Amino acid sequence: MTNITKEFDKKEAILNATLELISKHGFHSSPMSEVAKQANVAAGTIYHYFKSKDELICALYVSLKERTTTQLLKNDDASKNYRDRIRAFYLQNFHYFTKNPKEFYFLEQFSNSPFLQQIPKTDLTKLEQPIYDFLRKAVFTQAVRDIPPKIMISFVMGSVGSLIKLQLSGEFQLTSSDLELAFFTCWDGIKKQ
Amino acid sequence: MTNITKEFDKKEAILNATLELISKHGFHSSPMSEVAKQANVAAGTIYHYFKSKDELICALYVSLKERTTTQLLKNDDASKNYRDRIRAFYLQNFHYFTKNPKEFYFLEQFSNSPFLQQIPKTDLTKLEQPIYDFLRKAVFTQAVRDIPPKIMISFVMGSVGSLIKLQLSGEFQLTSSDLELAFFTCWDGIKKQ
Amino acid sequence: MTNITKEFDKKEAILNATLELISKHGFHSSPMSEVAKQANVAAGTIYHYFKSKDELICALYVSLKERTTTQLLKNDDASKNYRDRIRAFYLQNFHYFTKNPKEFYFLEQFSNSPFLQQIPKTDLTKLEQPIYDFLRKAVFTQAVRDIPPKIMISFVMGSVGSLIKLQLSGEFQLTSSDLELAFFTCWDGIKKQ
Amino acid sequence: MTNITKEFDKKEAILNATLELISKHGFHSSPMSEVAKQANVAAGTIYHYFKSKDELICALYVSLKERTTTQLLKNDDASKNYRDRIRAFYLQNFHYFTKNPKEFYFLEQFSNSPFLQQIPKTDLTKLEQPIYDFLRKAVFTQAVRDIPPKIMISFVMGSVGSLIKLQLSGEFQLTSSDLELAFFTCWDGIKKQ
DNA sequence: AATGAATGAGTGTTCATTCAT
DNA sequence: CATGAATGAACACTCATTCAT
Numbered sequence A, B, C, D: 001m002t003n004i005t006k007e008f009d010k011k012e013a014i015l016n017a018t019l020e021l022i023s024k025h026g027f028h029s030s031p032m033s034e035v036a037k038q039a040n041v042a043a044g045t046i047y048h049y050f051k052s053k054d055e056l057i058c059a060l061y062v063s064l065k066e067r068t069t070t071q072l073l074k075n076d077d078a079s080k081n082y083r084d085r086i087r088a089f090y091l092q093n094f095h096y097f098t099k100n101p102k103e104f105y106f107l108e109q110f111s112n113s114p115f116l117q118q119i120p121k122t123d124l125t126k127l128e129q130p131i132y133d134f135l136r137k138a139v140f141t142q143a144v145r146d147i148p149p150k151i152m153i154s155f156v157m158g159s160v161g162s163l164i165k166l167q168l169s170g171e172f173q174l175t176s177s178d179l180e181l182a183f184f185t186c187w188d189g190i191k192k193q
Numbered sequence E: 001a002a003t004g005a006a007t008g009a010g011t012g013t014t015c016a017t018t019c020a021t
Numbered sequence F: 001c002a003t004g005a006a007t008g009a010a011c012a013c014t015c016a017t018t019c020a021t
Helices: A002-025 A032-039 A043-049 A053-073 A082-099 A101-111 A114-118 A121-140 A149-169 A176-190 B002-025 B032-039 B043-049 B053-073 B082-099 B101-111 B114-118 B121-140 B149-169 B176-190 C002-025 C032-039 C043-049 C053-073 C082-099 C101-111 C114-118 C121-140 C149-169 C176-190 D002-025 D032-039 D043-049 D053-073 D082-099 D101-111 D114-118 D121-140 D149-169 D176-190
Strands: none
Touching: A002 A032, A002 A043, A002 A053, A002 A101, A032 A043, A053 A082, A053 A101, A053 A114, A053 A121, A082 A101, A082 A121, A082 A149, A082 A176, A101 A114, A101 A149, A121 A149, A149 A176, A149 B149, A149 B176, A176 B149, A176 B176, B002 B032, B002 B043, B002 B053, B002 B101, B032 B043, B053 B082, B053 B101, B053 B114, B053 B121, B082 B101, B082 B121, B082 B149, B082 B176, B101 B114, B101 B149, B121 B149, B149 B176, C002 C032, C002 C043, C002 C053, C002 C101, C032 C043, C053 C082, C053 C101, C053 C114, C053 C121, C082 C101, C082 C121, C082 C149, C082 C176, C101 C114, C101 C149, C121 C149, C149 C176, C149 D149, C149 D176, C176 D149, C176 D176, D002 D032, D002 D043, D002 D053, D002 D101, D032 D043, D053 D082, D053 D101, D053 D114, D053 D121, D082 D101, D082 D121, D082 D149, D082 D176, D101 D114, D101 D149, D121 D149, D149 D176
């Protein structure tokens, strides 16, 4: 048990160190030796858990994507109407990432980089499935505007992602009523007209 | 004149080569030696025009940002109403970047990377000024919903950017009616309610 | 023990290689790649032991300075009179460096170069302390002419250094009686008049 | 005439710039491009006057050596006795170089570097001839101790050179009586005993 | 499993030198 | 004569990865 825990700790420590460094310094400027230092392990140890730097980075992406997806939907209450459910999702999205900027920065960097192509399409689909299902169902149950689900998702995620960037950039501090207003703007676009 | 043209050509060739490589392979995996090869110049020549790799990349960002900003607004017709003007901007945005994916990929990578912090805030403000002015005026003239301009811009740019990514990802080909629908979704969110 | 020896050997090998090359070819014309080759290590290995080329060169200077200072005084016999002690020091100086010309060439090059300024003053003082103490005591005990010790040291070291250069230049082979004569010349200058 | 003057000026400017840079930064860290900038000429222009960097550096050495040799002997008065003539030479040596530290630093760096080997032996001999002759004659006329002239010169030049270094190092400011004392020390060593 | 010294290919950059103008 | 853009070999240094311990 101790060993398993230790191993777990070590792998986790490496992933955390990678997140820490890449979110701050980018893929380049995050050498494995620094990751090792930050994780308090030897450089060689990383290669017990990950075949290469690329694989480490991709593993971190997958792991974060799973975690954040769960987090974004964790307050979802299927008994409520879609307006409230989407509102909760929208606000949770904003709050989770503004409270966890490292994860946001890493995910943004990754998904805008050629690294993304290293993740098999099927894996990507699976990772995005929960959110995709959530919003697609809203479309299919005619709770929102009749529009291809992919476009709907793209619209919602793009607008809230952009809002998070605005907040994290520090050039504009959103109040809770700003946030409410932002949600209205989104909702008024996607609701059944 | 010949000299000016030549110099211009060489600097331009380096910038183009950088765009080509980084949009495809990322900042890492785009060594200066490859940039030189692609631009048909000697490695050392790059350093006549740019002090370092970082500066080259930043210069490319500024140059692209200026060009694309102009492009996005080039069809703007102040005599029309804001709905039509914003629609034209929205569609032009989509068309320009889906036709110039390299520029889109580069700009996305750059603005999600720590490189962005190397651009002075004042320069960034200046670069975004035209689009900021355009949309802010829409708010101030009460042509659209009364919402902080920064949030409005973030909303519009985020949603269209996300749409461009969807199209470029290849997983969904938007028809022109899809696009029209997407604009409605955006417009219905931001119009005066 | 094996590890310690090995590590010691490698660091030592790098320092020796550096001495070899710089004494022969100067700071420029002694690339790190050549140092690596000469030391039978990989180029990168040098950077395990030294942060940069400058630091390697400075470390070599300090190490040589310590070693040679010890060597120059190793035959000193405090029970003898100062004339004999200084004579022994003078001759030992000549013999040590004419037998170890690489060390002489390196030290001369270094201490006449801007590199010297990279060594903190306090470190320099400490390195020169043993010889300074030796000659200063000769002044203070009134064994030699009453003259500021710094000037005395400068005089003695300058004259013997110059003699070593003459010998190493190959344009004049000093016999042992030449050497004795040279010491007389020095001694007659510094002795109590 | 204008052209000749100009050319002269330019060559001189290049030599001065080289002296300036190398005395301060060493051979390495004195790139030709900097020399050109400092001399207010184009990089290519240097190659009209000097075949290569090495040749430029050697030419500077020869030129400085000629100039300084003349300077060191310029106050020599053959009508005086050798004690006074050597004293004048000794003091002039000290004063000239403490007032022209760049020349001292350059000459020291050069003559302790492998560059020296690029100067043909015969040229070196010729350059040192005036001083050699001066001191050799003192030996031959039995004005000073009977000692091989080479050793005598080496002794005198070494001791005064070392004194100059002491002064320029800033760690000891010699008063004029210190200087006088230093000369006594030298003279008492070389005078007829 | 874990280490971290060692590797060496590869990187960004420099700089002596050339040559078209 | 003079320029300075252009060259590209060479340099200092980095860093993902390996492997003996």
